[in-house]
Amino acid sequence: MIHQYKLNGYNIVIDVFSGSVHSVDDLAYDIISLYENTPKEQIKAKMLEKYKDDKTITSQEIDDVFSDIEELRKNKQLFTSDTFEGKAFDFKNRNTVIKALCLHVAHTCNLNCEYCFASQGKYHGERAIMSFEVGKRAIDFLIEHSGTRHNLEVDFFGGEPLLNFDVVKKIVAYARSIEKEKGKNFRFTLTTNGISINDDVIDFANKEMHNVVLSLDGRKEIHDNLRKTISGKGSYDIIVPKFLDFVKKRGNKNYYVRGTFTHNNTDFTKDIFHMADLGFSELSMEPVVCSPKDPYALTEEDLPILYEQYEILAKEMLKREKEGRPFTFYHYMLDLKNGPCIYKRISGCGSGTEYMAVTPWGELFPCHQFVGDSKYSLGNIYDGITNLDMVNKFKNCNAYARKDCASCWAKLYCSGGCAANAYHSTGDIAGVYDYGCKLFKKRIECAIMMQVAKENKK
């Protein structure tokens, strides 16, 4: 299977099952599009007719392109067949270890964001705070279920995790005290709305956190429209100075300033550029996922606008890189030469199998987006995983489990998509969230175009 498209002056051919990316000229682009279903003599006649005004395109030139295509096919870089689906690769019976936990240290929040999937941090339940005892047991549970894996990840999440900062510090200290003895290396992440950031938080996070995720939606009027304090005021002026101080003191350590865009700002590139102009260079901006009835929900009519926005973003990033003021966009980080192994590309994020969320009281869920939905409870950190049927469902949740993905060129980039989004939009974790799927494909096209553009400048 191949996928061809034209973007920003480049003709791009993606060979789906080898992962190869080819940048081609107009003649090769046209020939490749006909190659599998049209006799060569017919292709040649069509090309000579189409390019009759171009003296460089001769019968010999066309034969040379045929030869190049055959060479690529022989090298398994073009028209490669799907060698993965047919192999006896039984996902349900594969052995998995848990490599990451999302610790919900606080089911409460000091903001009242309108679009919050976690119902203002409470996850459709009562306010709750994780005790150190639960956090300590969660660390032990992760070590016990991680097999021989060395790197383990723990994300401090909420609600707002800084509302339980003392427990966060104690959990980190406990994990650090035993990691060498257990042969593990913990990587901690903190996701925060920024309200409670102070010097103590910054010093601690810059010492202990492998990554921090800072929530900012972009321009002040956009951010303040949906991310409000409990008293209903905007939070932009409170958090931006704190984020700038945080990032400045963070040096070269990882961080992301992460926003959400909605129907209110389909011109979301202006928000990304605003964040870049503030001085943040590691950026992420996600489309809101919510009920179609919500006033800020993205609509079908928004799609062409969003497609154009992603193109504007890619072109601006190339321009700024050339000018020596680059920034990264999470979804455009693509490594064509050393990207993820095929296992990772098929199996996806690992929710429900390799990655789980822990509630303040120690209950396990497939990921943070399933917390509060009792039928997705997997067990708890004391008794272990008891809902094996559900774990098996998630094991089977991959790029080859979804019929809708069978003919999709992007499935080895998205791994079949997000189980939570599929569930919330179709009622089935093995379904397909069609809207997100369309945006994902556009982002990958833009990301690959950027790689082609950079290669062409060498």
Place this chain on the structure above:
Amino acid sequence: MKRIQTLKLVDQQTCGVA
């Protein structure tokens, strides 16, 4: 100039997985 320039899976952390 080459008409086809190539920039293999078949030989083979937990927001965008790939």
